[in-house]
Amino acid sequence: MMNENHSHFIHKVIEEDIRNHVYSRPIATRFPPEPNGYLHIGSAFAIITNAELARQYEGVFKLRMDDTNPLKESMEYVHSIVEDIEWLGYRPQLHFGSDYAEYYYEAAIRLIRKNKAYVCDLTPEEMTLYRGTLTEPGINSPYRNRSVEENLALLADMRAGQNDAGTRVLRAKIDMASPNMTLRDPVLYRIIHAPHYRTGTEWCIYPMYDFAHPIQDMLEGITHSLCSIEFKEHRPLYEWVLHELEVKEPPKQREFGRLNITGVVTSKRYLRELVEGGYVDGWDDPRLPTLQGMRRRGYTPESIHSFFREIGMIRTSSTVDMSMLEHTIRQNLKPGTRSAMVVMDPIKVVITNYPANKTEWLTIENNAENEEMGTRELPFTRELWIEREDFMEEPIRGFHRLSPGVEVRLKGAYFIRCEHIVHDPFSGEIVELHCTYDPATRSGSGFTDRKVKATLHWVSAAHGVSIEAHLYSSLLREPDAVSTGTVDWQERINPESLIRMIGCIAEPSLLQASAGDRFQFIRHGYFCVDSNYTTAERPVFNRIVSLKDFWKGNKR
Numbered sequence: 215m216m217n218e219n220h221s222h223f224i225h226k227v228i229e230e231d232i233r234n235h236v237y238s239r240p241i242a243t244r245f246p247p248e249p250n251g252y253l254h255i256g257s258a259f260a261i262i263t264n265a266e267l268a269r270q271y272e273g274v275f276k277l278r279m280d281d282t283n284p285l286k287e288s289m290e291y292v293h294s295i296v297e298d299i300e301w302l303g304y305r306p307q308l309h310f311g312s313d314y315a316e317y318y319y320e321a322a323i324r325l326i327r328k329n330k331a332y333v334c335d336l337t338p339e340e341m342t343l344y345r346g347t348l349t350e351p352g353i354n355s356p357y358r359n360r361s362v363e364e365n366l367a368l369l370a371d372m373r374a375g376q377n378d379a380g381t382r383v384l385r386a387k388i389d390m391a392s393p394n395m396t397l398r399d400p401v402l403y404r405i406i407h408a409p410h411y412r413t414g415t416e417w418c419i420y421p422m423y424d425f426a427h428p429i430q431d432m433l434e435g436i437t438h439s440l441c442s443i444e445f446k447e448h449r450p451l452y453e454w455v456l457h458e459l460e461v462k463e464p465p466k467q468r469e470f471g472r473l474n475i476t477g478v479v480t481s482k483r484y485l486r487e488l489v490e491g492g493y494v495d496g497w498d499d500p501r502l503p504t505l506q507g508m509r510r511r512g513y514t515p516e517s518i519h520s521f522f523r524e525i526g527m528i529r530t531s532s533t534v535d536m537s538m539l540e541h542t543i544r545q546n547l548k549p550g551t552r553s554a555m556v557v558m559d560p561i562k563v564v565i566t567n568y569p570a571n572k573t574e575w576l577t578i579e580n581n582a583e584n585e586e587m588g589t590r591e592l593p594f595t596r597e598l599w600i601e602r603e604d605f606m607e608e609p610i611r612g613f614h615r616l617s618p619g620v621e622v623r624l625k626g627a628y629f630i631r632c633e634h635i636v637h638d639p640f641s642g643e644i645v646e647l648h649c650t651y652d653p654a655t656r657s658g659s660g661f662t663d664r665k666v667k668a669t670l671h672w673v674s675a676a677h678g679v680s681i682e683a684h685l686y687s688s689l690l691r692e693p694d695a696v697s698t699g700t701v702d703w704q705e706r707i708n709p710e711s712l713i714r715m716i717g718c719i720a721e722p723s724l725l726q727a728s729a730g731d732r733f734q735f736i737r738h739g740y741f742c743v744d745s746n747y748t749t750a751e752r753p754v755f756n757r758i759v760s761l762k763d764f765w766k767g768n769k770r
Contacts, residue, residue, distance in 0.1 A: 222527035224263075227468055228271060228438060237463050241273030242436045245299070245306070246280045246427070249291035251482040253298045255503040255518070255539075259473045262522050264440055265304045276434055277306040280427075282318075282420045284410035294497075298505040302515050311430050312412050318421040319373065321429055321459055322384055322403055326365045330458050331402060332358055333368035334385045341383075344390075345398050352390035352398045372405055375418045379405045386425075388454065396451050400424060424448055428455040431465040439467045443531055471528030476536050477688035478503045484701065493703050494689070498746070500756050501689040501711050511686065512732055512742025512758035517546040536688070540759045547732060547740045547758070552580045552587065554733040555625070555671050555721040556741075558683060560599035562646045562675060565630060568596040573676070576657070578626045581734075592721055594627050597675035599719045601737075604670050605647060607635060614667035616647070623669045625736065629655040671736040678719040682754045683741065685713040720753075727753055737761070 228241060243264040247257065268275035277299060281287045299306065325331035334357045336344060346352035360368070372382055384403035392398055402425040407418050421429075431439045439452070446469045456464040479485060480503055488494045488502070497504050500511035508518070521542040525534060555578075574594040580587040600616070609617040616622050621631045628651040636646035655661045689711045724733070729745040733755075741755040748754045 241271040243268045244276040246278040250286040252497040252504045256480040278309040284408045436465040442472045472531040474533040517543040556735040557599045559602040561602040563598045593674045593677040595674045679725045683715040
């Protein structure tokens, strides 16, 4: 069932319930998103937590669309949620909260008949005033003592559409003096006159989350309803609903910490503002922490699982540095990703003593740390491209790459020496380097007569193909997550969060790459073929992560 290493607080709760035979049904967990947006990295934490607990205890993991608010929900979001969860490696049973509409209504009737719920005509503003404060008790609604018969009739009128939205609600009758303000006669049902994406106009009253949630869990046989920490104060209401409905073997709500990542926006509201305001390239913008965006950028499901394994279970809200997530994707990609020669900012090299019409095919390893990935052949010619930053006409102290009179190795090829520099006669910009090569220094020849301090990557000018590369950094100017309140996105967004490199030259094999293929561009980082903008003539590559690892935990 569970090995001895599984000892965090939720495991202990489940194991105690198993020992005490609390449930006559299998352990069951669920992930209950509202289909009003796209899932993000925080959602993945909840998904993996629930799914893995069910797996470890040989139980059941369920996916429930909490679709009891018709105003912002749509089938588009349902499809994206299912797709994202399958991408993470799970295919849970799918349920819809909207299928339980009759059960909510029947539960409301039962509570009214027990004198535990009443129809209230206070306006939203009046209800707020009557609720009291953290230091002052609330005031009973003047409608709190309506008779059972009157409440049943008024609820029937609400269901029949005879009231406008905001004029009436159904409230629980608990305790207006409770120190937990969630228990001060909370609203259970409200009126919404809007078509539902699945049920149309069949219903015009919809349950609040705190009313629907325990009923949904009960109907689906959930044993452990795991929520993020902000729902902890709602747990007594969850238990009150189940108790008053006399549920046998009721599910237990337990809470884990909310995960935040530096520089990352995970609020649905803020993500929607970014998307609908045109600040980003849709819900799958690679700068967003949505699972669609992370997938398009090139993250793998395995890297996300590794990230959460490294974090473990958290009791309170925690903030993790983005560099830790980047570390996990590097570690995931390192052993199995093919290298590629790509020059981002090219400058031409002409090897003056190399035959003009000769093409030599050189063997290059596909992964320097994994011999099993084999090798490939790259064309080597008289004219090549190298990185502009790999040459300095007047080298500063510590610069060991190509400069006048200095010799370097071209990766997998030969030593070359810069003999002459060609400048543009008008701008003075360097446009071409004339070099010589030493045929005796071919890689693999065993040449050891002299050494060089740098090895440069290159691409044949005659065979190179044009590609576009997108370089990403934090979407926000500051590393902190956005706080609550109104946000001026023009001020908060980092203008260098996306840099488009248009004139990149790549080895010819990259022209055959398909959307989602990943490569290690030598010296530049790990890249993935973009699924939106790549064409047969011009591939576009998104940088997943740079090669340099900034995670401090990696330096233990």
